Amino acid sequence: MFRRKGFIRPGDPDIPPALRRANELMANGDYPAAAQAFEDLARGAVGRNGPRAPLLLIQAGRMRILAGQVPLGMTHLQQGLGLFAARGQWQRLNNNAQRLMAQLTQRGLVEEARQIETILKASLPLGFVPNRGLAPEKGKRILPATCPGCGGPLHGDEVEWTDEITAECPYCSRAVRAE
Ligand SMILES: [Zn+2]
Known part of the structure; x- marks a missing residue:
């Protein structure tokens, strides 16, 4: 992928x-290899109880499903969502589960989408109020579809906004500017 020189500022994480x-494997459509790569990353993150473990598990699950290995993929997705729940990250749990339900339904995996919905309903605390996570007055800002640093997918409701036009990539912590 083309990357503008000078876009990485001093202090950006490696x-x-x-x-x-x-x-890259994901972008190239090599889903079995991408799944393996995300599983390796997720295993390390889970072992460290790292902040990215749930998202990496979800990526591993999505790649297994795209590779046609649906039951294994669902196991990863359940584990990833379960980690969000165990950490009390309810908004992230909800946003990721909703996105997965839409993606599964789109692929005709209606029963799998229903399983995610069941997990979500069983996990969310009473009185949970969804917050789409878009920063106020900048909901119209458009993030690049993928992080210019690591290539990970970016969603406005998933990133941490550090100011009005800057979000942090949830995978590599790089600052990404919205347009
Ligand atoms: Zn990134």
Whole structure:
């Protein structure tokens, strides 16, 4: 992928090559290899109880499903969502589950989408109020579809907004500017 020189500012974190590689495999449509790469990354993150473990598990699950290995993919998705729940990250749990339900339904995996919905309903605390996570007055800002640093997918409701036009990539922590 073309990357503008000078866009990486001093202080940007180093981007793990294995993460960049996993996202490249995903972008190239090599889903079995991408799944393996995300599983390796997720295993490390789970072992460290790292903040990215749930998202990496979800990526591994999505790649297994795209590779046609649906039951294994669903196991990863359930584990990833379960980690969000165990950490009390309810908004992230809800946003990711909703996105997965839409993606599964789109692929005709209606029963699998229903399983995710069941997990979500069983996990969310009473009185949970969804918050789409878009920063106020900048909901119209458009993030690049993928992180210019690591190539990971970016969603406005998933990133942390550090100011009105800057969000942090949830995979590599790089600052990404919205347009
Ligand atoms: Zn990134």
